[in-house]
Amino acid sequence: AAGVIQSPRHLIKEKRETATLKCYPISRHDTVYWYQQGPGQDPQFLISFYEKMQSDKGSIPDRFSAQQFSDYHSELNMSSLELGDSALYFCASSFRGSGANVLTFGAGSRLTVL
Amino acid sequence: AQSVSQHNHHVILSEAASLELGCNYSYGGTVNLFWYVQYPGQHLQLLLKYFSGDPLVKGIKGFEAEFIKSKFSFNLRKPSVQWSDTAEYFCAVSGNNRLAFGKGNQVVVIP
Numbered sequence: 001a002a003g004v005i006q007s008p009r010h011l012i013k014e015k016r017e018t019a020t021l022k023c024y025p026i027s028r029h030d031t032v033y034w035y036q037q038g039p040g041q042d043p044q045f046l047i048s049f050y051e052k053m054q055s056d057k058g059s060i061p062d063r064f065s066a067q068q069f070s071d072y073h074s075e076l077n078m079s080s081l082e083l084g085d086s087a088l089y090f091c092a093s094s095f096r097g098s099g100a101n102v103l104t105f106g107a108g109s110r111l112t113v114l
Numbered sequence: 115a116q117s118v119s120q121h122n123h124h125v126i127l128s129e130a131a132s133l134e135l136g137c138n139y140s141y142g143g144t145v146n147l148f149w150y151v152q153y154p155g156q157h158l159q160l161l162l163k164y165f166s167g168d169p170l171v172k173g174i175k176g177f178e179a180e181f182i183k184s185k186f187s188f189n190l191r192k193p194s195v196q197w198s199d200t201a202e203y204f205c206a207v208s209g210n211n212r213l214a215f216g217k218g219n220q221v222v223v224i225p
Binding site: 031033041042043044045048050055056058090092096101102103104105106107108 | 146148150156157159160163204208210211212213214215216217218
C-alpha cells in the first residue's frame with residue numbers, strides 16, 4: 001500500500017523566498033501532522049489537521065502557514081525564508097478514528113536555504 | 115504537555131553486543147509510547163509501540179521495549195546488534211493526539 005507521499009523531496013531556496021511543501025496522506029487517514037527536523041535535532045512538531053481543520057499547533061513560525069484540502073492532502077507554505085529554516089520537513093498521517101493514534105511518516109522534504 | 119528524555123546521545127558498540135537505550139517520559143494522562151528508527155538519510159520508521167496490556171512489547175528487527183509505569187520509562191533493548199542497526203533511535207510519547215520526540219540516540223555499530 002502506498003505510504004505518505006511528500007513533494008518535493010529536495011528544495012533549494014534563497015533567503016526571503018517562499019516555498020511550498022506538499023503531503024499526501026495514506027488513504028482514509030484523517031489526520032496530518034507536520035514536523036521540522038533540523039540537522040542533528042529531534043523532530044519538532046509544527047502543526048496538525050484533523051478532518052481539514054487545524055487541530056493542534058506547535059512551534060510553527062508566523063511566517064509559515066498550512067492547510068488541509070478536501071482530498072486530505074496538506075500543504076505547508078513558508079515565506080520570508082531564513083537560513084535557519086533549512087531542515088528536513090516530515091509529514092505524517094494517522095487515522096484518529098481507530099482510537100490508536102499511530103503516525104506513519106513520509107520520506108521528508110529537505111529544504112536548503114542559501 | 116508531554117516530554118521525553120533520552121540519555122547517552124551517542125552509543126558506539128560492536129556487532130553482537132547488547133543494546134539498551136533509556137527513555138523516560140512525563141505526562142499527566144494516559145500515554146501511548148513509541149520507538150522510531152531513522153536510518154542514515156531516511157525517514158522515521160516505527161520500531162514498536164505500547165498502548166496497553168503486556169508491558170513488554172516486541173517490535174521489528176529483534177527489538178523489544180519494556181514499559182515500567184512506576185518509573186515512567188520505556189527502554190528499548192536488542193540482545194545482539196548488527197551493523198545494519200546503525201541509526202538514530204527516537205523515543206516518542208503521544209498524548210492529546212500530539213507526538214513528542216526525545217532528542218534521540220545516535221547508535222553506531224562497528225563490524
